[in-house]
Amino acid sequence: MRCFSFLGAVLASAAGLWGQMLDPALLLKEPTTAWPTYNGDYSGRRFSPLDQINQANVGHLTLAWVSRFAPGAQGAIVGGEGPESTRNDALGFFGARIAATPLMVGGVLYFAMPDNAFAVDARTGRMLWHYFWKTKGGIHIGNRGVGMYGNWLFFETPDDYLVSLDARTGKERWHKQIADVKQEYFSTPAPVVIGNHVLVGTGGDSLDVPGFLEAHDPETGDVQWKWWTEPMKKGDPGAETWPDDYSMRHGGGMTWLPGTYDPELHLYYLGTGNPNPVETGASRKGDNLWTCSIVALNVDTGKIAWYYQASPHDTHDWDNVETPVLFDGVWQGKPRKLLAQAARNGYFFVLDRTNGEHLLTTPFISTLNWATGLNAKGQPVGDPKKEATIDGVLVSPSSNGATNWPPPSFDPQTGLFYVSANESFSVFFLSDLDPHPEGYGAAEKSAGSYGSSLKAIDYQTGRIVWQHKYPSEGGFGGPTGILTTAGRLLFTGDSSQNLIAFDPANGKILWHSRLAARVTNGPETYLLDGRQYLVVGAGDSLYAFTIEQ
Amino acid sequence: MAAGAMWGQAPAARPAPRAGMRFRPVSGLDAAAVERGRTVYESHCAFCHGANAKGGESGPDLIRSVTVLDDEKGDKIGAVVLNGRPDKGMPKFPLPPAQIADIAAFLHQKVFDAAQRSTYQVHNIVTGDAKAGEAYFNGAGKCASCHSPAGDLRGIAAKYDPPTLESRFLMPRVGGFEAMMSGQGPDPRTQTKVTVTLESGQKFTGRLDSIDDFNVSLTTAEGEYHSFARDGDRPKVLVEDPLQTHLDMLTRYTDTEIRNLTAYLVTLK
Numbered sequence: 173m174r175c176f177s178f179l180g181a182v183l184a185s186a187a188g189l190w191g192q193m194l195d196p197a198l199l200l201k202e203p204t205t206a207w208p209t210y211n212g213d214y215s216g217r218r219f220s221p222l223d224q225i226n227q228a229n230v231g232h233l234t235l236a237w238v239s240r241f242a243p244g245a246q247g248a249i250v251g252g253e254g255p256e257s258t259r260n261d262a263l264g265f266f267g268a269r270i271a272a273t274p275l276m277v278g279g280v281l282y283f284a285m286p287d288n289a290f291a292v293d294a295r296t297g298r299m300l301w302h303y304f305w306k307t308k309g310g311i312h313i314g315n316r317g318v319g320m321y322g323n324w325l326f327f328e329t330p331d332d333y334l335v336s337l338d339a340r341t342g343k344e345r346w347h348k349q350i351a352d353v354k355q356e357y358f359s360t361p362a363p364v365v366i367g368n369h370v371l372v373g374t375g376g377d378s379l380d381v382p383g384f385l386e387a388h389d390p391e392t393g394d395v396q397w398k399w400w401t402e403p404m405k406k407g408d409p410g411a412e413t414w415p416d417d418y419s420m421r422h423g424g425g426m427t428w429l430p431g432t433y434d435p436e437l438h439l440y441y442l443g444t445g446n447p448n449p450v451e452t453g454a455s456r457k458g459d460n461l462w463t464c465s466i467v468a469l470n471v472d473t474g475k476i477a478w479y480y481q482a483s484p485h486d487t488h489d490w491d492n493v494e495t496p497v498l499f500d501g502v503w504q505g506k507p508r509k510l511l512a513q514a515a516r517n518g519y520f521f522v523l524d525r526t527n528g529e530h531l532l533t534t535p536f537i538s539t540l541n542w543a544t545g546l547n548a549k550g551q552p553v554g555d556p557k558k559e560a561t562i563d564g565v566l567v568s569p570s571s572n573g574a575t576n577w578p579p580p581s582f583d584p585q586t587g588l589f590y591v592s593a594n595e596s597f598s599v600f601f602l603s604d605l606d607p608h609p610e611g612y613g614a615a616e617k618s619a620g621s622y623g624s625s626l627k628a629i630d631y632q633t634g635r636i637v638w639q640h641k642y643p644s645e646g647g648f649g650g651p652t653g654i655l656t657t658a659g660r661l662l663f664t665g666d667s668s669q670n671l672i673a674f675d676p677a678n679g680k681i682l683w684h685s686r687l688a689a690r691v692t693n694g695p696e697t698y699l700l701d702g703r704q705y706l707v708v709g710a711g712d713s714l715y716a717f718t719i720e721q
Numbered sequence: 722m723a724a725g726a727m728w729g730q731a732p733a734a735r736p737a738p739r740a741g742m743r744f745r746p747v748s749g750l751d752a753a754a755v756e757r758g759r760t761v762y763e764s765h766c767a768f769c770h771g772a773n774a775k776g777g778e779s780g781p782d783l784i785r786s787v788t789v790l791d792d793e794k795g796d797k798i799g800a801v802v803l804n805g806r807p808d809k810g811m812p813k814f815p816l817p818p819a820q821i822a823d824i825a826a827f828l829h830q831k832v833f834d835a836a837q838r839s840t841y842q843v844h845n846i847v848t849g850d851a852k853a854g855e856a857y858f859n860g861a862g863k864c865a866s867c868h869s870p871a872g873d874l875r876g877i878a879a880k881y882d883p884p885t886l887e888s889r890f891l892m893p894r895v896g897g898f899e900a901m902m903s904g905q906g907p908d909p910r911t912q913t914k915v916t917v918t919l920e921s922g923q924k925f926t927g928r929l930d931s932i933d934d935f936n937v938s939l940t941t942a943e944g945e946y947h948s949f950a951r952d953g954d955r956p957k958v959l960v961e962d963p964l965q966t967h968l969d970m971l972t973r974y975t976d977t978e979i980r981n982l983t984a985y986l987v988t989l990k
Binding site: 352354355356378379380381418422539541557562563564565566568597599601602603604605606608610611612614615616617618619620622642643644666667668670672681684686 | 773775776782784785787790791832835836837838841842843844845846847848849884887888891892894931932933934935960967968971972974976979980
């Protein structure tokens with residue numbers, strides 16, 4: 173990796189239109205000169221049509237800039253409802269970690285870490301402003317980023333506020349409470365803006381609260397609609413999958429991640445989290461709708477159009493929130509609007525996204541041992557012998573899952589779906605013996621792992637066309653985000669701090685660069701001043717790569 | 722390129738685990754107040770709200786109660802205790818402020834215990850058949866081909882409690898997250914061995930320090946560190962994990978075999 177003086181771009185930045193507002197038409201196109209929403213576009217494919225960086229020149233990919241970001245109040249615009257504090261709250265469980273996929277609009281990158289939002293010159297990495305939120309608490313585990321509407325930015329905080337900032341200045345416009353941190357809610361998602369709806373989810377597994385998705389007005393912040401992930405009372409659709417009102421009102425189903433959207437069908441596709449109590453189903457017999465499901469919601473009303481439950485009655489913490497990826501493909505000879513998901517429970521699903529019709533289910537890890545097979549709807553049938561017992565059961569995957577939040581990718585040029593996978597084991601011990609357990613209800617002990625790999629799945633058959641197993645020794649494994657491009661490249665990270673370019677057709681490694689930390693977000697790419705950049709977050713830093721010209 | 726970029730100097734620094742670093746949260750509540758609160762709760766509240774505060778026949782669950790969750794040192798709970806909920810049949814309890822504060826401490830501890838999974842207790846896991854476990858150890862499990870109760874496993878049950886003992890035979894190498902949680906360093910017996918063979922035929926063997934698709938590094942028995950660039954299958958790299966059999970077993974064990982093995986191993990005091 174060579175560093176070089178990037179004087180040309182620095183000069184160009186002076187002429188750039190900083191803080192240019194987001195043209196909503198950009199949201200309906202494949203991402204080229206902007207990355208205007210979490211997944212680049214609404215499809216969740218994380219495929220870029222750019223090919224300036226391609227197989228022929230990727231060997232010359234070189235660092236344009238690297239920039240570190242320090243969370244905390246120092247030098248920041250300060251807001252928030254919490255106590256006066258100089259404590260650096262984003263240095264939570266993982267330390268300062270960029271899990272967000274920055275938006276890039278008008279030459280400016282916008283991203284967040286827990287309690288912190290930043291604007292950065294996309295040409296140089298120079299910070300333009302920094303906003304810091306004084307927190308009341310909540311688990312500071314990660315933040316997936318910001319949403320944008322015109323000049324307005326939106327991000328969520330661990331203590332459950334939706335905060336809107338002026339993208340030009342970083343000054344706060346308003347903040348709205350979306351949930352109660354004292355009930356153990358904490359919020360990590362990146363808001364998704366569709367039309368004049370800011371879609372906001374939340375999280376929190378510790379004390380059995382119900383999940384929801386709500387739409388906010390981008391101007392006023394007012395709630396337009398709210399969709400609960402469980403039925404609220406006996407007699408409501410889905411209530412037959414719970415024993416009583418009390419269990420469904422404490423049924424979990426968190427909305428941890430941004431969903432995807434089909435503008436023609438006007439449907440928002442969202443994965444929902446696990447039911448609660450998390451690791452024991454004693455007090456919630458039944459399928460527990462709409463937890464661990466893919467749901468299609470009318471984006472104007474929040475009404476559910478259809479659902480598909482990937483893990484009926486989950487007892488292993490396998491949130492089904494992994495990106496529901498949308499693409500148009502050929503299914504048994506006919507063109508069809510498809511939705512595919514590589515789920516945390518270890519199965520790959522393909523559905524018809526117009527109506528939720530099930531098309532395919534196949535496992536994508538070899539160690540999976542918790543299901544006895546599939547039912548007529550293609551849903552895995554959980555083996556009751558693999559639910560937590562006092563004396564323990566060995567389960568694969570572990571609660572971290574066969575994959576997790578880092579975004580997958582679908583490449584229309586190869587027709588392959590790419591996912592970062594883990595083959596791990598855990599023993600689940602039932603710890604809460606009450607007939608009405610609370611929280612997780614079980615203790616889990618890690619029992620080892622066969623390691624992590626990058627897998628390329630043929631969506632028509634579920635067959636793994638190629639996989640690359642990462643050699644590694646110790647350290648944290650875990651999945652990493654993926655980007656594919658028309659330059660016939662796939663970018664992702666390994667657990668040894670390498671950013672790697674693969675040939676998406678066959679898994680051959682074409683380029684790599686070792687960073688100062690492992691890749692912690694989904695890589696993105698955009699064209700700026702006619703030059704294609706690849707931007708990736710690793711720990712507290714953003715790295716921008718380009719082809720030397 | 723496969724050039725053996727060597728620097729036979731000081732061993733590479735593995736990140737040293739911080740001694741005693743633990744991520745177990747603490748409630749921060751006064752344990753004596755929690756215990757006093759338990760006594761007051763049991764005599765005044767348990768009849769309706771259940772012995773464990775999860776709700777009874779006439780009183781609701783207090784652990785998931787928004788009033789309890791919003792409470793700070795009895796400021797919300799106190800009002801309910803003193804005034805009762807006449808509309809719901811809850812009488813008034815004219816308790817002094819100190820006792821209300823103690824009840825609050827007890828309930829907040831119950832909330833903490835439910836919400837903090839890293840504090841959950843594993844109960845008795847020794848439910849297997851020790852004789853069957855011994856037979857598995859010497860037979861189908863092939864444990865005896867590497868281990869013996871009179872040798873390396875002598876007194877093992879005195880060293881570890883049953884859940885730890887079971888964890889240690891399922892995966893003896895404590896790594897990654899678990900290592901961070903426990904603050905334990907690597908056990909030398911579980912360290913992976915690697916042999917790097919250059920095109921010249923020169924071989925380097927030692928403890929594997931790091932490996933990815935682009936580099937492999939090792940420390941020899943003499944303490945010399947060597948690092949090699951990797952390019953596909955050049956140079957040749959042979960990784961030998963002493964725990965490979967343990968890993969392979971994870972897809973072979975039945976839960977019954979694991980329980981029986983645990984029941985047998987806990988007899989090796």
